[in-house]
Amino acid sequence: MRGKLLGFSIFGESHGKAVGVLIEGLPPGIEVSVEELKRELERRKGIERFSTKRRETDEPKILSGVFRGRTTGTPVVVIVENRDVDSSYYEEIRNTPRPGHADYPAGIKYFGYNDYRGGGHFSGRLTVGVVIAGYFAKKLLEREGIKVRAYLKRIGRVEAHVSPEELLSSKNPYCPDERAFDAMVEEMERARKAGDSVGGIVEAVAFNVPPGLGGPWEEDIEADIASALFRIPAVKGVEFGLGFGLAELRGSQANDSFVLKDGKVVTETNNHGGVLGGITTGMPLVVRAAFKPTPSIYLPQRTVDLGRMEEVTLRLRGRFDSCIVPKALPVVESAVAFVIADHLLRRRAWEGMAR
Amino acid sequence: MRGKLLGFSIFGESHGKAVGVLIEGLPPGIEVSVEELKRELERRKGIERFSTKRRETDEPKILSGVFRGRTTGTPVVVIVENRDVDSSYYEEIRNTPRPGHADYPAGIKYFGYNDYRGGGHFSGRLTVGVVIAGYFAKKLLEREGIKVRAYLKRIGRVEAHVSPEELLSSKNPYCPDERAFDAMVEEMERARKAGDSVGGIVEAVAFNVPPGLGGPWEEDIEADIASALFRIPAVKGVEFGLGFGLAELRGSQANDSFVLKDGKVVTETNNHGGVLGGITTGMPLVVRAAFKPTPSIYLPQRTVDLGRMEEVTLRLRGRFDSCIVPKALPVVESAVAFVIADHLLRRRAWEGMAR
Amino acid sequence: MRGKLLGFSIFGESHGKAVGVLIEGLPPGIEVSVEELKRELERRKGIERFSTKRRETDEPKILSGVFRGRTTGTPVVVIVENRDVDSSYYEEIRNTPRPGHADYPAGIKYFGYNDYRGGGHFSGRLTVGVVIAGYFAKKLLEREGIKVRAYLKRIGRVEAHVSPEELLSSKNPYCPDERAFDAMVEEMERARKAGDSVGGIVEAVAFNVPPGLGGPWEEDIEADIASALFRIPAVKGVEFGLGFGLAELRGSQANDSFVLKDGKVVTETNNHGGVLGGITTGMPLVVRAAFKPTPSIYLPQRTVDLGRMEEVTLRLRGRFDSCIVPKALPVVESAVAFVIADHLLRRRAWEGMAR
Amino acid sequence: MRGKLLGFSIFGESHGKAVGVLIEGLPPGIEVSVEELKRELERRKGIERFSTKRRETDEPKILSGVFRGRTTGTPVVVIVENRDVDSSYYEEIRNTPRPGHADYPAGIKYFGYNDYRGGGHFSGRLTVGVVIAGYFAKKLLEREGIKVRAYLKRIGRVEAHVSPEELLSSKNPYCPDERAFDAMVEEMERARKAGDSVGGIVEAVAFNVPPGLGGPWEEDIEADIASALFRIPAVKGVEFGLGFGLAELRGSQANDSFVLKDGKVVTETNNHGGVLGGITTGMPLVVRAAFKPTPSIYLPQRTVDLGRMEEVTLRLRGRFDSCIVPKALPVVESAVAFVIADHLLRRRAWEGMAR
Structure with a gap:
């Protein structure tokens, strides 16, 4: 993700030495703690029963950019070393691209030179870097009173109904709608x-975002958030406010009326998810990302043996997530927080000149 | 839209001197014609009955970067001058932000200095620049056999059902599903x-895209397309392939099997819309953008008078689109084509080094 | 020039419809005047006797981004239309690249599709766009009390000796050292x-630049200024402070001692030209750009006829500058001012977060 | 350094955990070897007698982007861990900024949060990352027959005279002009x-660069090389070909005549250093960078105690380079090679489209 003032670069391969992230543009003086960061990384492990068993402890190692517990203003690099892994199985299936995975197009893009072991650079493990970048962005936003929270909006056919207020006060780390959450667990179990x-939808809400962040065209904050979210593996759709639902409505139903509340201008409804014309309105920013079901499954699938160029049946062995969506919560929060932090910094630049 | 090798910048205000676009990175030698370009701009006028009556002729003027009918390889600037317009009404409603429009957050972002007349830089008229940029990108793609086509997937509650083949051969410029199109016209008329x-959904399909364009993270072609689409005014959702529908499926239903067809590797279904892991697979690239209903309506709406800080009822006068979605077809095509052209150029760079 | 928050793109061809510039990232509310801008463009005409006779009036036309005499915060486009010109001579010499000009490598880069008339996109006329961008940047800096001034440091073998103070108070628009200036005029006349x-050197000084702009590596303000200056046609060298002279010195001679002056930390000397480690120190920023002699001369020269692939003697006809360096003064000022403005905005972003 | 297709980001602090670099955009399949890379890093140690005694072995650790001895096409991260160092002295001098160093402006830029130990992110040690990035770029260029070589052009008052041919065949790793080199050693010893x-000048020559790389304005290869070189600590001047010397010449002296040699178009002289109008001509690309004398010296210096705000005399203790210029040779080569590699990739993109 490269904003104008903040950017991060993900690096690493699933079975390589380490995965991690380089973050550029963070202002100096942000207090950070490795313990907090580890907790964020723990959230990325998801719900044990539906996740892969490779539950290595992710030990973040800050290589640069932090001094005496605060950011210095220079590039931050944090890595998590990979533990020794057995890559032999990936040799076996190297010629038979897994349906729904990047194996086939990646082989073409990289002319066969990519590290295919464990999905290489395409592995979900790489989201470690997103969560680390997001941790720093969240700490910056925290000082400004801005919070980003994500929850499971949908797993398969089960949808949760949650108000922004419920999200803020919820004790359940996955979904404030407890009844829906129970049904989601069943859906994943099935x-x-x-x-x-099985796939699902994550909804993220950013609270207390000031109005005036973003802009039209190149400055559009929805475009920047969508761009960051689509870079997360498995995301196939992004929408703001009522999103695709707005396509079915009349203007009179969709438009959010402006009203006064405690002397402040707010909108009565928030169908636009806190963004109009690419600019934040001051209402909660609401965005959803659709995750496809993780493509690694135990059921037999059809594919092509690229060596012999013939159709074959693929029966995958190993340990697979039955649902990656719970793991994605801190990843989605991170992407959203990072983009908002970039736009907040840009806003400060203009505020500092407007005299 | 700023890709790595291709970029364009939209400029102008609705009631200013001109609107237009600067395009950087176009390779030399692309044949272009002002007549063809005018035809593309005509498409942006939409269906007469549901569009604003200000039907000025858009006369594109190429200021630079084209010589003897071909691109030179230097920046292309094309403008369309605005005809004299009456801006007095916008003075009248200046203090009462229109619900659903960018008026309110734009005033905050620009500290009140923005040109508010006719929506200024937020006006739909600015999409002229996108269509111009898209025209050049399409001409480049044409030489490679790549075509991008968009149609009305939905207007309000009416949805069309169209196969990629029907789209390619359709005579109807708006929607190949004639029965659905008739119902859409009724929906707009109502x-x-x-x-x-009323809102709607545009689906765009890119045909003959080679496999291997895009990549993970910063290279993700879905993220780049979504980023370009969300910059189009009124877009509130973007999805690829089955998109949000994938969230409801099992992996066994979602995964596209690889099969052989005429000796080539293809997928049997195309639930992923021609992109896996952010990289094109060689299947048709399928993307949808959700457009909210245009916020300018004749029905009375509630808003706040920012001068007197009191709630008021707003009754808009003037000429409004009842549906902007038909106008958006060439705009969506353009955004998609431009991103593909950038990725194709990047691909050529690697191909040129891979020896 | 693309900074992080400010950028401009030059467009146009010497014998095309217009030349101009698109400027992105300018904050709203900067007061500008077309009259002032014209005066800046007049400065770009240089000293009449040593300049080409094509002395068309450059009428800047602001197409976008300015409303009621102030920037709006949206992209600014300003063009200057080209008057009708006779391009026939360029057909004649098309196959015989002019020594010292870009003709030969440009033909290769653009595969022959470039507009070669009058130098096309390589013409010095394109610096009109730089001066326009610089005008806006200077107006922004003016509000912060920052001034950028350039003068002729050298023409051929004549060097001027000027202190920063003399530069600020000078009435001579070309060189405060009157005696040197007289000798420079003679040098150009010869x-x-x-x-x-004949070639020369322009020195620019930026006064009242606050300390703390820039940074190491990607943030380096010297690198950004050098990058902007080298993009000006004919620049072949850039140095800060004593520049190449520092290579001959000992550390004890080069280091600028820190001392107190009126309770403020300053350096006693300014051998480093106001920049240490890529960051401004608060001392005047001093930079020099070396301009090669303009390559178009009346003396016969050797070149190759690319059509017949044989060596020929080229005798150029037309009107040439005998020295372009006086014309370059506002161009150099503009490039320096633009980069400082970008870094100032970035600084404001961090200041706005540092609480 | 961020080109359009290739970029690298330097990270780390002198007394932090590690220094290193992240490189983006490298095509897949480039053969690399850790042993070769170590040899490049050894070159960065300079001449033992004139360098700091902290001669730790730099053990590069490739964390990502390389698989089975070849680049994969994904981001490459290489780190060199720092050995334990004693930072106590830096506490002592924390309030007394060293003249010529970044201490003072860095404290302002980072609001005091920067890691000041050992120069932190400003340390010359960070050039490890540049050399690593340059190694990868050189391996890519090697496949195309392009070589970049740097040598000591000047140390203090001693200048070497070297032709491109001598540079290519020289056995002396610092300077092909043996007599000058002996005098340089004496100059450093004094x-x-x-x-x-004492300061100096490094000249780099790139051999076998194809014509057509670069362009005017945003595409200018001189501007991109200068930008990369000025980011190297201690560089205060950059020039191409005769550089500042061109300012003293007449056009008839400066212009390089085009002639035929073995049926190819070349220039008779190379006063422009292989670049015209920002585009390579096919002649050797010649660039020089001026390095100021390293500011850490044993002689007493004046500075200000920022705590007590009074002028004091600073007497530095520790081990300092008496000349850093020999160390800079692989750093300069790396910066030049990296920029050329980026432009070569961009050229391949256009070549791949020009049909």
Whole structure:
């Protein structure tokens, strides 16, 4: 993700030495703690039963850019070393691209030179770097009173109904709608038992975002958030406010009326998810990302053996997530927080000149 | 839109001297014609009955970067001059931000210095620049056999069902599903008569895109396309392939099997819309953008008078689109084509080094 | 020039419809005047006797981004239309690249598709766009009390000796050292009479630049200024403070001692030109750009006829500058001012977060 | 350094955990070897007698982007861990900024949060990352037959005279002009004995660069090389070909005549250093960078105690380079090679489209 003033670069391969992130543009003086960061990384492990068993402890190692517990203003690099892994299985399936995975197009893009072991640079493990970048962005936003929270909006056919207020006060780390959450767990369990996987939707809400962040065209904050979210593996859709639902409405239903509340201008509804014309309105910023079901499943699948150029049946062995969506919560929060932090910095630049 | 090798910058205000676009990075030698470009701009006028009556002829003027009918390789600037317009009404409503419009957050972002007349830089008229940039990108793609086509997937509650083949051969410039199109026209007519507006969905398909364009993280072609689409005014959602529908599926339903067809590797279905892991697969690239109903309507709306800080009822006068979605077809095509052209150029760079 | 928050793109061809510039990132509310801008463009005409006779009036036309005499915060486009010109001579010499000009490598880069008439996009006329961008940047800096001034440091073998104070108070628009200036005029006159041209050095000083702008590596303000200056046609060298002279010194001679003056930390000397480690120190920023003699001369030269692939003698006809360095003064000021403005904005972003 | 297709980011602090670099955009399949890379890093140690005694072995650790001895096409990260160092002295001098160093402006830029130990992110040690990035770029260029070589052009008052051919065949790793080199060693020895330091100039030549790389304005290869070189600590001047010397010449002296040689178009002289109008001509690309004397010296210096705000005399203790210029040779080569590699990739993109 490269904003104008903040950017991060993800690096590493699943079975390489380490995965990590380089973050540029963070202002000096942000207090950070490795313990807090580890907790964020723990959240990325998801719900044990529906996640892969490779539950290595992710030990973040800050290589640069932090001094005496605060950012210095120079590039921050944090890595998590990979533990020794057995890559032999990936040699076996190297010629038979897994349906739904990047194996096939990646082989073409990289002319066959990519590290295919464990998905290489395409592995979900790389989201470690996003969560680290997001941690720093969240700490910056925290000082300004801005909070970003994500929850499971949908797993398969189960949808949760949650108000922004419920999200802020919820104790459940996955979904404030407890009844929906129970049904989601069942949905994931059914997929797991079937040797299958299931998709879902994550909704993130950013609270207390000041109005005036973003702009039209190149400055559009929705475009920047969408761009960051689509870079997360498995995301196939992004929408703001009522999103695709707005396509079915009349203007009279969709428009959010401006009203006064405690002397401040707010909108009565928030169908636009806190963004108009690419600029934040001061209302909660609401965005959703659709995750496809993780493509690694136990059920037999059809593919092509690229060596012999013939159709074959692929039966994957190993440990797979039955649902990656719970793991994605801190990743989505991170992407959203990072973009907002970049736009907040840009806003400060103009505020500092407007005299 | 700023890709790595291709970029364009939109400029102008609705009631200013001109609107236009600067395009950087176009390779030399692309044949272009002002007549063709005018035809593309005509498409942006939409269906007469549901569009604003200000039907000025858009006369594109190429200021630079084209010599003897071909691109030179230097920056291309094309402008369309604005005809004299009456801006007095915008003075009248200046203090009462229109619900659903950018008026309110724009005033904050620009500290009140923005040109508010006719929506200024936020006006839909600015999409002229996108269509111009897209025209050049399409001409480049054409030489490689790549075509991008968009149609009305949905207007309000009416959805069309169209296969990629039907799209390619369709004579109807708006929607190949004639029955759905008739119903869409009725839907727009109902909104118009009610003094209201209605939203919709545009689907774009890119044909003959080679596999290997894009990549993970910073290289992700879905992220770049989504980023370009969200910069189009009124877009509130973007999805690829089955998109949000994938969230409801099992992996066994979602995964596209690889099969052989005429000796080539293809997928049997195309649920992923031609992109896996951010990289094109060689299948048709399928993307949808959700447009909210245009916020300018004749029905009375509630807003706040920012001068007197009191709630008031706003009754807009003037000429409004009852549906902007038909106008958006060439705009969506343009955004998609431009991003593909950038990725194609990047691909050529690597191909040129891979020896 | 693309900074992080400010950028401009030059467009146009010497014999095309117009030349101009698109400027992005300018904050709203900067007061500008077309009259002032014209005066800046007049400065770019240089000293009449040593300049080309094509002395068309440059009428800047602001197409966007300015409303009621102030920037709006949206992209600014300003063009200057080209008057009708006779391009026939350029057909004649098309196959015989002019020594010292870009003709030969440009033909290769653009595969022959470039507009070669009058130098096309390589023409010095394109610096009109730089001066326009610089005008806006200077107006922004003016509000912060920052001034950028350039003068002729050298013409051929004549060097001027000027202190920063003399520069600020000078009435001579070209060089505060009147005696040196007289000798420079003679030097240019000698070149003119010989049918030849002569090079020179421009020194620019930025006064009242606050300390703390820039940074190491990607943030380096010297690198950004040098990058902007080298993009000006004919620049072949850039140095800060004593520049190349520092290479001959000992550390004890070069180091600028820190001392107190009126309770403020300053350096006693300014050998480093106001920049240490890529960051401004608060001392005047001093930079020099070396301009090669303009390559178009009346004396016969050797070149190759690319059509017949044989060596030929080229005798150029037309009107040439005998020295372009006086014309370059506002161009150099503009490039320096623009980069400082970008870094100032970036500084404001951090200041706005540092609480 | 951020080119359009290739970029690298330097990270780390002198007394932090590690220094290193992240490189983006490298095409897949480039053969690399850790042993070769170590040899490059050894070159960065300079001449033992004139360098700091902290001669730790730099063990590069490739964390990502290389698989089975070849680049994969994904981001490459290489780190060199710092050995334990004693930072206590830096506490002592924390309030007394060293003249010529970044201490003072860095304290302002980072609001006091920067890691000041050992120069932190400003330390010459960070050039490790540049050399690593340059190694990868050189391996890419090697496949195309392009070589970049740097040598000591000047140390203090001693200048070497070297033709491109001598440079290519030289056995002396510092300077092909053996007599000049002996005098340079004496010059450095004199500075060392005086407790002082001395500056110098590095000249780099790129051989076999194809014509057509670069362009005017944003594409200018001189501007991009200068930008990369000025980011190297201690560089205060950059020039191409005759550089500042061109300012003293007439056009008839400066212009390089085009002639035929073995049926190819070349220039008879190379006063422009292989670049015209920002585009390579096919002649050797010649660039020079001026290095100031390293500011850490044993002689007493004046500075200000920022705590007590009074002028004091600073007597530095520790181990200092008496001349850093020999160390800079691989750093300069790296910066030049990296920029050329970026432009070569961009050229391949256009070549791949020009049909």
